[in-house]
Amino acid sequence: MNESKQSPPGTPEISYTVFNDESQLKAIQGLIEKELSEPYSIYTYRYFVYNWPQLCILAQHEERYVGVIVCKIDHLSNPELWQGYIAMLAVDPEYRRQGIGSTLVEKAIEMMKAEQADEIALETEQSNKAALRLYDSLGFIREQRLLRYYINGVDALRLNLTVSRRSSDASLS
Amino acid sequence: MQGITTEQPTDFQAATAAAAAAAAAAAAAAATVSAMRTKSESRDLEREREGNSISEQDEWSVSECGFNDPEVQRAMRGGSAAEDITQYPIHGWVDVTQEFHEACAELLPGELAQDMLFGLFEAMSAIEIMDPKMDVGMGFDKFDLPPPSFEAAVAMGAIKLDALEPAELIGVFDALFACLVSWLEGNSMDQVLFTCLYLHAPSQIQDKALRVFCIAVRNLIVVIKNIIILAAVNEEEDFQLYGNSALLGAEKAQPATIAGQLKDVEDELVRKCKKLPPAEDQNLMAVVHRLRFMRHLFQAIYQVELMASAESAEEAVNEIYKNLNVASELLPLIKRTIERGTQPVEGSEAPNPMGFSPRIHDRSQPPTFPRSIKIRERPASYQFLEEMVARFKYACKVIRHKDYYSALNFFIEYSRKSGHCILSRSVLQNLFSSSIRLAHGKQSMKRFLRHSVQAFNSPPVLNLKHPVASDPKVQQHLETFFRYCTNMNTFNQFIRLCGFNRARQRDKLAHLIENFDPLQVDAVRLDSLMNQLANERAMEGNELHATALKHSTHFSTWVLYNCFRAMLIYLMSGFELELYAVHEFLYIYWYPYEFLVGFLVSALTRTENILLAQEEYAEHQSKLQVNGGGGGAGGKNRKAAKPKKNKKQQRPYRQEIIYYHALLSLCGGMYKAMGALTKDGRVRLPMSKFDNEEIRYNRRFAPFVPLTSPPPVSYAEFKSIRDHMMLSSVEELYSVAAKHFDQARNVLESIQNPEQEILDLLQIARTNFVVMNVLARGHQKELKRQPEFDFSKHTYFPIIKLK
Numbered sequence: 001m002n003e004s005k006q007s008p009p010g011t012p013e014i015s016y017t018v019f020n021d022e023s024q025l026k027a028i029q030g031l032i033e034k035e036l037s038e039p040y041s042i043y044t045y046r047y048f049v050y051n052w053p054q055l056c057i058l059a060q061h062e063e064r065y066v067g068v069i070v071c072k073i074d075h076l077s078n079p080e081l082w083q084g085y086i087a088m089l090a091v092d093p094e095y096r097r098q099g100i101g102s103t104l105v106e107k108a109i110e111m112m113k114a115e116q117a118d119e120i121a122l123e124t125e126q127s128n129k130a131a132l133r134l135y136d137s138l139g140f141i142r143e144q145r146l147l148r149y150y151i152n153g154v155d156a157l158r159l160n161l162t163v164s165r166r167s168s169d170a171s172l173s
Numbered sequence: 174m175q176g177i178t179t180e181q182p183t184d185f186q187a188a189t190a191a192a193a194a195a196a197a198a199a200a201a202a203a204a205t206v207s208a209m210r211t212k213s214e215s216r217d218l219e220r221e222r223e224g225n226s227i228s229e230q231d232e233w234s235v236s237e238c239g240f241n242d243p244e245v246q247r248a249m250r251g252g253s254a255a256e257d258i259t260q261y262p263i264h265g266w267v268d269v270t271q272e273f274h275e276a277c278a279e280l281l282p283g284e285l286a287q288d289m290l291f292g293l294f295e296a297m298s299a300i301e302i303m304d305p306k307m308d309v310g311m312g313f314d315k316f317d318l319p320p321p322s323f324e325a326a327v328a329m330g331a332i333k334l335d336a337l338e339p340a341e342l343i344g345v346f347d348a349l350f351a352c353l354v355s356w357l358e359g360n361s362m363d364q365v366l367f368t369c370l371y372l373h374a375p376s377q378i379q380d381k382a383l384r385v386f387c388i389a390v391r392n393l394i395v396v397i398k399n400i401i402i403l404a405a406v407n408e409e410e411d412f413q414l415y416g417n418s419a420l421l422g423a424e425k426a427q428p429a430t431i432a433g434q435l436k437d438v439e440d441e442l443v444r445k446c447k448k449l450p451p452a453e454d455q456n457l458m459a460v461v462h463r464l465r466f467m468r469h470l471f472q473a474i475y476q477v478e479l480m481a482s483a484e485s486a487e488e489a490v491n492e493i494y495k496n497l498n499v500a501s502e503l504l505p506l507i508k509r510t511i512e513r514g515t516q517p518v519e520g521s522e523a524p525n526p527m528g529f530s531p532r533i534h535d536r537s538q539p540p541t542f543p544r545s546i547k548i549r550e551r552p553a554s555y556q557f558l559e560e561m562v563a564r565f566k567y568a569c570k571v572i573r574h575k576d577y578y579s580a581l582n583f584f585i586e587y588s589r590k591s592g593h594c595i596l597s598r599s600v601l602q603n604l605f606s607s608s609i610r611l612a613h614g615k616q617s618m619k620r621f622l623r624h625s626v627q628a629f630n631s632p633p634v635l636n637l638k639h640p641v642a643s644d645p646k647v648q649q650h651l652e653t654f655f656r657y658c659t660n661m662n663t664f665n666q667f668i669r670l671c672g673f674n675r676a677r678q679r680d681k682l683a684h685l686i687e688n689f690d691p692l693q694v695d696a697v698r699l700d701s702l703m704n705q706l707a708n709e710r711a712m713e714g715n716e717l718h719a720t721a722l723k724h725s726t727h728f729s730t731w732v733l734y735n736c737f738r739a740m741l742i743y744l745m746s747g748f749e750l751e752l753y754a755v756h757e758f759l760y761i762y763w764y765p766y767e768f769l770v771g772f773l774v775s776a777l778t779r780t781e782n783i784l785l786a787q788e789e790y791a792e793h794q795s796k797l798q799v800n801g802g803g804g805g806a807g808g809k810n811r812k813a814a815k816p817k818k819n820k821k822q823q824r825p826y827r828q829e830i831i832y833y834h835a836l837l838s839l840c841g842g843m844y845k846a847m848g849a850l851t852k853d854g855r856v857r858l859p860m861s862k863f864d865n866e867e868i869r870y871n872r873r874f875a876p877f878v879p880l881t882s883p884p885p886v887s888y889a890e891f892k893s894i895r896d897h898m899m900l901s902s903v904e905e906l907y908s909v910a911a912k913h914f915d916q917a918r919n920v921l922e923s924i925q926n927p928e929q930e931i932l933d934l935l936q937i938a939r940t941n942f943v944v945m946n947v948l949a950r951g952h953q954k955e956l957k958r959q960p961e962f963d964f965s966k967h968t969y970f971p972i973i974k975l976k
Contacts, residue, residue, distance in 0.1 A: 022281070022282045022283035025283060038542065039304070039306040039307055039542065040297070041296070041297070041299050041300055041301050041304075041307060042301055043295075043296045043297075043299040043301075044293075044296045044297050044299075046283060046285050046296075047285070047287075047291075047292075047293060047296035050283070050284065050285045050287075051285070051287075072293075076292070106862065106863075109863055126751065132754075133857075136754040136755075136756070136857070136859060137857065137859050137860055138859060138860060138862075138863050138864065139859040139860070139863045139864025139865065139869065141752075141754070141757070141869050141872055141873070142751070142752040142753070142754070143752070143872070144676070144679075144680065144752070145676040145679075145750040145751070145752060146410070146676065147408075147410045147411075147674055147676045147677075148359065148410045149410070151542055155676075157751070157752070160872070161863060162865070162868045162872070163863060
């Protein structure tokens with residue numbers, strides 16, 4: 001029942017790399033723009049991929065980029081808390097249902113954990129069932145609903161995954 | 174490294190903006206210049222740039238940019254630059270092109286030079302000029318004329334100011350109502366209402382009907398804004414308060430004159446109608462109906478604003494109600510005559526062929542991505558208004574609710590039904606706060622709360638007829654407690670937050686619950702002070718006072734009951750907002766099943782028992798008095814009247830207790846059902862790699878942790894209870910779940926004259942009972958598919974559907 005992480009036999013071999021070159025930016029933009037209801041300016045892409053190139057992971061089938069995840073990590077909202085943030089995730093429609101999205105998110109979480117993230121947050125469209133199922137299966141909780149969050153008037157859900165060991169024993173005592 | 178090619182002109186813009194943010198000398202100013210350049214200019218710059226060499230970075234200096242120039246500063250303070258965006262400031266420009274190019278040459282393709290202050294927000298708010306998805310100006314090409322202003326439209330003869338045909342009036346009026354509705358739905362006033370040029374300068378309109386209608390709309394805007402500001406339950410996603418204030422301010426609002434002006438025009442037109450042959454007067458009557466609808470709607474809303482200063486809440490609300498009634502009677506007539514008006518041209522953005530300039534304010538919008546504006550269709554707009562008028566009428570009923578318990582119930586119900594409309598929510602807030610202020614005088618909150626506790630469980634110390642109420646020590650303790658309650662504002666906040674949109678309510682409830690803790694502590698202290706005092710009075714031989722003070726749990730029960738309700742609403746709102754994944758349902762239903770609903774039932778039962786005991790005691794006392802020889806005619810009457818009243822009051826919370834019993838069984842059913850489905854392998858569980866159920870559990874119940882009572886329940890406790898449940902076989906679990914649903918059905922069926930909610934819950938209980946039984950018998954045993962959970966009948970409970 002769970003999302004399969006392993007690609008079934010016969011599916012293409014996917015390799016994963018982190019962002020390292022401006023030339024990849026067009027591919028990233030191309031993948032993301034197909035997914036999103038609203039545009040991101042070039043500044044937004046650059047903000048992420050140049051500040052946290054290690055957290056921009058690309059999925060590649062031979063020469064073709066087929067998936068990407070763009071993240072950041074900082075502690076601006078709370079100096080005590082390193083927050084990872086998944087800004088964008090997209091998989092080429094032709095390569096869906098092969099666990100690429102899942103793998104990208106897992107890899108990104110691993111990277112952010114390695115950078116001492118306490119939690120990982122993101123927003124997604126409330127109507128995006130596929131994304132919600134993916135994040136549910138990874139243990140994210142939907143913390144907040146944001147009404148009319150997107151330009152097209154659709155609600156968003158804010159999701160959160162606590163990853164650090166030290167906060168697990170906090171709260172209820 | 175490879176240079177920037179002309180195929181990627183945007184790269185250059187990014188680089189320039191980035192360089193601008195960098196510490197490089199005058200880059201900041203230059204970026205502003207570059208942002209104003211066209212694409213081809215950018216390319217030219219690029220080519221130049223390639224030839225430039227790297228230079229030393231200069232210190233950024235304020236004076237260099239001219240901002241220290243006193244005249245520039247004066248101009249900036251005066252806001253003249255902001256007023257006319259087409260004019261550059263005259264002073265303070267320094268040419269830094271050269272330095273800028275040199276600074277840029279240091280960067281690799283795509284590389285960011287980024288200022289500390291350039292964060293995610295700035296990156297996301299920045300737009301790429303000339304991209305039509307981002308740059309609002311791209312809607313106009315160079316052949317486009319600027320959108321006509323009022324003056325221009327008049328000069329061109331594009332709008333008529335006099336002698337409008339009835340069809341034209343209907344068209345403009347209907348379009349304006351559609352704009353009003355679109356504004357109330359969260360669009361910017363400038364991009365909907367003020368696209369109507371007639372609204373810009375109504376005083377210049379000669380046609381009286383049109384002029385007065387436009388003046389009414391402008392005044393309505395002002396009044397609605399006031400109501401929403403006063404109610405303060407709006408959030409940025411609900412409503413945009415701000416608009417072109419210069420336009421709005423150009424003609425002074427005089428709301429008190431509106432009804433009279435509208436009435437005058439109506440009368441004139443009606444007289445005119447009478448002179449027309451019967452077949453020709455219908456269009457004109459359709460105009461009259463719209464003017465009349467506007468008059469009554471306006472009056473109703475304006476009176477809501479005035480209610481704060483009314484002398485009698487009842488009278489004021491009666492007036493409002495009368496106006497709403499007339500307005501709602503007019504709407505069917507108006508809806509039938511929409512076709513008589515001029516209709517919007519197909520494909521045009523304007524809601525009416527004449528009088529609107531759709532993009533007139535696009536350029537004065539905040540410089541972010543343009544939000545698309547969709548003005549509602551006319552029939553849908555009137556539908557909205559019809560429903561809104563009905564909501565206002567319903568809101569008027571709040572005036573009957575003079576105590577906290579019933580007012581809170583009303584607010585919760587109202588929010589469920591009208592939660593999406595900001596004006597309806599605001600109207601309710603205003604009506605209620607005026608109503609309790611008028612009912613309880615100046616010290617409204619404190620007196621309101623006193624009255625509320627009395628209405629809830631009538632402690633003898635609050636009964637002014639009881640001699641113990643005048644005990645100075647009692648008075649002092651009560652004063653302290655209610656002052657504290659008023660200062661903490663928690664109760665008031667609970668009612669107020671029901672006015673926010675549903676998503677925000679949950680966030681606010683989380684904070685509210687925390688605030689109940691100090692109140693609980695204080696209420697427990699007050700109750701124990703009363704008990705102490707009972708002992709003192711008993712020692713003094715004052716039996717009457719001692720009995721009245723003894724065994725007091727009134728205040729702590731009252732506070733706890735309200736806290737439990739906040740907790741239940743908080744927890745269950747997560748279903749409505751779709752915040753819970755299916756694998757989380759188990760512990761979410763478990764908590765109210767195991768604790769919360771039971772707490773509510775016992776608080777209410779305790780309250781009923783207290784009331785009963787008090788009444789029995791009072792009856793006993795009055796019997797003693799009667800037997801003691803006071804039995805005149807008056808005494809007899811009193812005695813005859815009392816038992817009747819008592820019987821009615823004995824179980825005031827019976828309905829609510831039954832409702833909670835049903836809830837308890839439904840929660841139990843869902844908890845056990847989720848246990849069974851999980852054990853049966855029919856629930857998609859998260860992968861264990863990152864998931865930690867304990868963390869999820871703790872986050873879900875985090876708002877309850879600060880409370881002393883009820884004490885927090887740790888994950889370990891939950892886990893041991895669940896593990897114990899899970900020892901049973903899957904079939905047993907399904908059967909137990911079915912039993913719970915059957916119990917719920919029984920309880921719900923016992924309710925006489927059930928409301929729709931009860932019927933819906935009944936259907937859920939019945940269906941789930943069947944589904945659980947089917948599963949218990951091993952249906953689809955091999956097919957481990959997660960069922961569908963359909964919340965369309967009720968926001969708290971789903972119908973479980975096997976696919």
